[in-house]
Amino acid sequence: MMKKAVAEIDQVVGKNRLLQESDIRNLPYLQAMVKESLRLHPMVPVIQRLSSQYCTVGGYHIPANTTTFINVWSLNRDPTHWETPLKFMPERYKENQVDVRGQHFRLLPFGGGRRLCPGTSLGLLTVQTTLGAMIRCFEWKAGKNGNIATVDMEEGIGFTLPRANPLVCIPVARLDPIPLSV
Numbered sequence: 001m002m003k004k005a006v007a008e009i010d011q012v013v014g015k016n017r018l019l020q021e022s023d024i025r026n027l028p029y030l031q032a033m034v035k036e037s038l039r040l041h042p043m044v045p046v047i048q049r050l051s052s053q054y055c056t057v058g059g060y061h062i063p064a065n066t067t068t069f070i071n072v073w074s075l076n077r078d079p080t081h082w083e084t085p086l087k088f089m090p091e092r093y094k095e096n097q098v099d100v101r102g103q104h105f106r107l108l109p110f111g112g113g114r115r116l117c118p119g120t121s122l123g124l125l126t127v128q129t130t131l132g133a134m135i136r137c138f139e140w141k142a143g144k145n146g147n148i149a150t151v152d153m154e155e156g157i158g159f160t161l162p163r164a165n166p167l168v169c170i171p172v173a174r175l176d177p178i179p180l181s182v
Contacts, residue, residue, distance in 0.1 A: 001090065002135065004029055006174075009136050015175075019132040021125060027132060032090035034128050035100055038109035040088060041153070045073035045161050047111055072108050073161070081106040100124065138171040146170040 008029045013019050024031065047070040054064050062068065077085040083092065098104045101120055103112070110117040117123070134140075142148040154164040 001033070001088070002140075005033060005135050009132055013136060019129065019136045021129050024125065024128045024132065027128070028094075029090060030128060030132050030135070032093040034124065034131060035093050035098070035107070036088055036090045038100055039076045039082075039107055040086075041155070041161060042072045042076060042109045043160060045159075046071055047108065049115065070108070075106055075108060078106065134171075137173065137175055139174050141170045141172060142168070143170075144168050146172075 008027055009019060009023075012023055012026045049068050049070065051062050051064055051066045051068060055062050075081070079085050098107050100107055100109050101112075101116060105112060110120040110123070142151050151167060152165050156162045156164040
């Protein structure tokens with residue numbers, strides 16, 4: 001996966017400059033990696049809403065002014081919506097145009113509808129640009145000695161889904177940063 005991202009970034013950005021925000025629209029695999037990360041590890045696992053009027057959802061009658069909780073973590077792993085839902089597969093977005101902006105209710109990392117996070121666009125652009133720059137400039141080795149083959153992605157207990165075990169990575173420079181232009 002990382003090799004695909006590196007190859008895509010090198011092809012789009014070239015060898016003589018840093019990745020810029022304007023490059024993101026030409027990096028579909030990088031965008032897919034961010035979507036898949038947000039699907040498997042949402043910032044907030046549960047969204048709370050207050051119903052404004054009486055409605056029926058999935059056969060359940062919900063009176064007006066009822067506090068409801070939406071389990072985003074569970075939606076993102078629902079096998080009726082996702083093939084092999086526990087596997088990290090950015091390729092699933094190649095033909096599946098699921099959007100993270102709340103239009104597709106099986107992927108809600110920023111909420112949806114009128115209560116969509118106002119910082120969604122800025123957050124996505126920041127994450128995509130930062131991740132792209134980290135991939136562009138460094139090769140990452142997991143573990144204190146850089147010798148761990150797989151990263152432990154177990155989630156801990158908490159409102160924001162913290163990691164159960166700390167992630168330790170060693171960055172190894174891929175590029176000489178001095179001659180690069182911004």
